Amino acid sequence: MxxxxxxxxxxxxxxxxxxxxxxxxxxxxxxxxxxxxxxxxxxxxxxxxxxxxxxxxxxxxxxxxxxxxxxxxxxxxxxxxxxxxxxxxxxxxxxxxTVVLVEGALEVCAALSVHGEIGIITNGVEHIQQRRIASSGLGAFLSFVATSEACGHAKPDVRIFDYAAGMARAFVPEATIIVGDRLDADILGANRFGIDSCWFNPGGAPNGSEARPTFEVARLHDLLPVLAQ
Missing domain, CATH: 1.10.150.240 (Putative phosphatase; domain 2)
Structure with a gap:
């Protein structure tokens, strides 16, 4: 991979x-x-x-x-x-x-954690996101959580991507990808930061924006075979 x-x-x-x-x-x-x-x-x-x-x-x-x-x-x-x-x-x-997991979230994170490092990058409130992650069971697979509140900048600002990269054990742009549901935050931010991206688009929405995802999946389970290619 x-x-x-x-x-x-x-x-x-x-x-x-x-x-x-x-x-x-x-x-x-x-x-x-x-x-x-x-x-x-x-x-x-x-x-x-x-x-x-x-x-x-x-x-x-x-x-x-x-x-x-x-x-x-x-x-x-x-x-x-x-x-x-x-x-x-x-x-x-x-x-x-009141945490509800998206289907496949635990399984996909468990599988990817074997291949590399997983981090969260979110435009959320620091202590709330940390508590939600703890309740979800995802924490065992995560290396770090980068929030807009702690960083001081929100996606798609490249400064939060740079902040997240600084929290990682190792950051190599061409070996980094973000997976997210929002074109205007996750994908556009990745484009500006110079890393790959995967648009999680379960509703099959059209892309009429300037953001250009490297990959697109409708289910989280589809992510593993896409990244393994």
């Missing part, structure tokens, strides 16, 4: 963040005493959350603002007299306890 350093995005690549997000949101709203229809509130929260993360990746907002603002905007839309700061704390406490 040509690659020796395998960088993985975490959310929606190894961990099913959408499933975890919904479970955590439901728990949060229940703890706040909300007993109304949850789905329309959750849908608005998701849209607001995605928009705020995109703003964070462009350096327009900071993470502490994002964590509370997503709930403030959601509650305002639905005229809910709930505390967004309390909601943020409850949600972040619940998130590490």
């Amino acid at each position: 040509r690659h020796q350093l395998f960088l993985f995005d975490l959310d929606d690549t190894l961990l099913d963040f959408r499933a975890s997000e919904q479970l955590s949101f439901v728990q949060t709203m229940s703890a706040l005493g909300y007993d109304g229809a949850i789905e329309p509130v959750f849908q608005d929260y998701q849209a607001i959350n995605v928009a705020l993360w995109r703003s964070f990746e462009r350096g327009l907002v900071d993470k502490d603002f994002l964590k509370v603002e997503r709930f403030r905007q959601t509650f305002a839309i639905h005229a809910l007299a709930l505390d967004p700061s309390a909601a943020s704390k409850l949600y972040l406490d619940a998130l590490p306890e």
